[in-house]
Amino acid sequence: MSPMPRLLSIATAAPPFELRQEEVLPAAVSHFGPQNASFQRLMTVYANAAIDTRRSVMPLDWYGHDHSFAERNALFLEHAVKLLEEAALKATEAVGLTLDEIDGLVVVSSSGIATPSLDALLMEKMKLRRDMMRLPIFGLGCAGGTLGLGRTAAMARGTPAAKYLFMVVELCGLTFRHNDFSKSNIVATALFADGAAGAVVGCEGDGPAIRGWGEHTWPSSLDIMGWDVRDDGLAVVFSRDIPHLVRTQMRPATDAFLAKQGLGHDDIGGYICHPGGIKVVEALEELYGLPAGGLKHSREVLRRFGNMSAATVMYVLADTLQDRQEKLYLMQSLGPGFTAGFLLLDTRRNAA
Numbered sequence: 001m002s003p004m005p006r007l008l009s010i011a012t013a014a015p016p017f018e019l020r021q022e023e024v025l026p027a028a029v030s031h032f033g034p035q036n037a038s039f040q041r042l043m044t045v046y047a048n049a050a051i052d053t054r055r056s057v058m059p060l061d062w063y064g065h066d067h068s069f070a071e072r073n074a075l076f077l078e079h080a081v082k083l084l085e086e087a088a089l090k091a092t093e094a095v096g097l098t099l100d101e102i103d104g105l106v107v108v109s110s111s112g113i114a115t116p117s118l119d120a121l122l123m124e125k126m127k128l129r130r131d132m133m134r135l136p137i138f139g140l141g142c143a144g145g146t147l148g149l150g151r152t153a154a155m156a157r158g159t160p161a162a163k164y165l166f167m168v169v170e171l172c173g174l175t176f177r178h179n180d181f182s183k184s185n186i187v188a189t190a191l192f193a194d195g196a197a198g199a200v201v202g203c204e205g206d207g208p209a210i211r212g213w214g215e216h217t218w219p220s221s222l223d224i225m226g227w228d229v230r231d232d233g234l235a236v237v238f239s240r241d242i243p244h245l246v247r248t249q250m251r252p253a254t255d256a257f258l259a260k261q262g263l264g265h266d267d268i269g270g271y272i273c274h275p276g277g278i279k280v281v282e283a284l285e286e287l288y289g290l291p292a293g294g295l296k297h298s299r300e301v302l303r304r305f306g307n308m309s310a311a312t313v314m315y316v317l318a319d320t321l322q323d324r325q326e327k328l329y330l331m332q333s334l335g336p337g338f339t340a341g342f343l344l345l346d347t348r349r350n351a352a
Contacts, residue, residue: 002157003156003157003160003203004157004203004209004210004211005152005153005154005156005157005201005202005203005209005210006201006202006203006205006206006207006208006209006210007149007199007200007201007207007208007210007345008095008163008199008200008201008202008205008206008207009091009092009094009095009199009200009207010091010094010197010198010199010314010317010318010321011087011090011091011094011197011198011199011318012087012090012195012196012197012198012311012314012315012318013083013084013086013087013090013195013196013197013198014055014194014195014196014305015055015056015057015079015083015171015194015195016055016057017055017056017057017058017059017060018053018054018055018056019053019054019055019056019060019193020052020053021046021047021049021051021052021053021054021190023060024046024054024060024189024190025043025046025047027060027063027064028043028046028186028189028190029043030064031064031178032181032186035181036181036182036183036186038183039186042183042186042187043186045186045187045190046190048278049190049191049277049278049306050278050281050299050302050303051190051191051302051303051306052303052304053303053304053305053306054173054192054193054194054305054306055193055194055195055305055306056173056193056194057075057079057083057171057173057174057194058075058173058174063173063176063178063189065178066178066179067178068232069231069232069233069234072112072174072175072233073112073113073174075171075174076111076112076113076114076171076174077112077114077121079171079174079194080109080112080114080118080169080171080196081118081121081122081125083169083194083195083196084107084118084122084167084169084196084198085122085125085126086196087167087169087196087197087198088122088126088165088167088198089126090198091165091198091199091200092165092200094200095200095205095207097163097200099126099127099128099129100129101163102128102129102132102163102164102165102200103129103132103133103159103162103163103164104132104133104134104135104152104155104159104162104163104164104165105119105122105123105128105132105133105134105135105164105165105167106119106134106135106137106148106151106152106155106164106165106166106167107119107122107134107135107136107137107167107168107169108137108138108140108144108145108147108148108166108167108168108169108310109137109138109144109168109169109170109310110138110139110140110141110144110170110227110309110310110336111170111171111172111174111175111234111309112171112174112175114136117134117136117138118136118167118169119134119135119136119167120134120136122167133155133162135151135155137151139336140310140335140336140339140341141225141226141309141310141335141336142225142274142276142307142309142310142312142313142333142334142335142336143215143274143310143333143334143335143336143337143339143340143341144168144170144309144310144333144335144341145168145197145274145310145311145312145313145314145317145333145341146213146274146313146331146332146333146341146342146343147213147215147333147335147339147341148166148168148310149166149199149201149210149213149314149331149343150210150213150214150215150341150342150343151213152164152166152199152201153201153210153213153343154213156201156202156203157203160202160203160204161203161204162202163200163201163202163204164200164201164202165198165199165200165201166198166199166200166201167196167197167198167199168196168197168198168310168311168314169195169196169197169311170194170195170196170308170309170310170311171194172188172192172193172194172307172308172309173192173193173194174194175188175192175227175233175234175236176188176189176192177230177232177233177234177235178232179232180232180235184235184236184237184238185235185236187236187238188236191277191306191307192236192306192307192308192309193305193306193307193308194308195305195308195311195312195315196311197311197314197315197318199314208321208345208346208347209345209346210343210344210345210346211261211328211344211345211346212260212261212342212343212344213341213342213343213344214257214260214261214341214342214343215257215339215340215341215342216253216256216257216339216340216342217337217338217339217340218245218249218253218337218338218339221337221338222336222337222338223237223239224237224238224239224241224242224245224336224338225237225238225239225242225334225335225336225337225338226336242276242277242279242280242334243279243280243282243283244283245338246280246283246284246287246334247283247286247287250283250284250287250340251287253340254287254330254332254340254342257342258330261344263328263344265288265289267328268328268329268330269325269327269328269329270320270325270327270328270329270330271284271288271290271295271329271330271331271332272297272298272313272316272317272320272329272330272331272332272345273295273298273313273316273331273332273333274298274312274313274316274332274333274334275295275298275299275301275302275307275312275316276307276312276334277302277307278299278302280334281295281298281299281302284298297316297319297320298316300319301315301316301319310333310335313331313332313333317331317345321347324347325347326347326348326349327346327347327348328344328345328346328347328348329344329345329346329347330342330343330344331343331344331345
């Protein structure tokens with residue numbers, strides 16, 4: 001039998017500034033209202049987002065001024081590495097490992113540009129081992145938490161004596177383009193937030209078993225979600241049809257993934273879902289036959305932290321594990337491609 005990768009620890013790291021939705025709304029009215037004739041109608045997105053607070057690497061008044069792409073990306077590099085270091089230290093300390101005992105590093109991010117990549121920057125800052133295996137992953141967007149954890153598990157299964165740090169950081173707030181008064185940018189200011197998370201993955205030790213992982217990319221769907229690169233930065237792209245796509249096309253993709261694992265939905269005891277927005281959460285609850293509010297951890301993370309892209313599902317995972325319930329969980333996220341990422345996490349005793 002192949003060795004079983006395990007989630008040995010998980011940790012999150014939130015930026016210092018709290019943005020309350022009730023404070024963001026008047027700032028948005030002041031900024032967008034005079035420039036977008038439809039803003040009076042669109043402003044309901046702030047109240048209907050089911051978000052109370054979000055975290056940001058910059059204070060609210062920073063967003064009221066124009067900043068170049070170069071300036072914002074420099075802030076991304078500075079703060080992303082700080083948050084990654086915090087999450088990495090928490091994750092390794094939680095499982096009693098020293099940094100010298102980490103054999104590999106996987107870093108996921110899609111909200112800034114880094115060359116050398118974030119893993120190299122983190123290695124330099126934390127004085128990590130010079131012979132460790134590094135894997136930077138860019139472009140997975142909101143699906144990156146689930147897909148990146150799966151990639152890390154695959155690496156761990158191939159080198160069962162090794163310990164890997166899986167890291168994810170997204171600073172979506174820094175992508176705000178001051179002179180973009182489009183609907184997409186307005187919606188982004190009601191949803192997006194900053195955050196980071198880390199996990200230690202290995203085949204030796206105790207922890208939930210990562211039993212399988214996979215993905216599905218729909219054809220002719222490249223325009224549903226992603227970034228457009230503009231002169232002043234990364235312009236958000238997302239379709240209003242995502243909840244409809246979840247309701248109509250997600251179930252066959254999920255069924256196919258489970259079937260490859262020899263499972264059906266009756267075998268799944270719980271769901272760990274990326275809350276891209278409240279309408280997507282509601283669609284997922286309907287899809288999986290859950291009562292309204294059934295994805296309680298997804299809803300709570302959305303309420304407290306907003307949409308941190310790839311980092312969000314790791315927050316949901318951390319909250320879920322605090323329940324200490326013995327279940328087979330299906331973890332899933334949606335991201336550019338348009339792609340669904342899946343992962344099976346088994347918290348049952350003696351899971352193998």
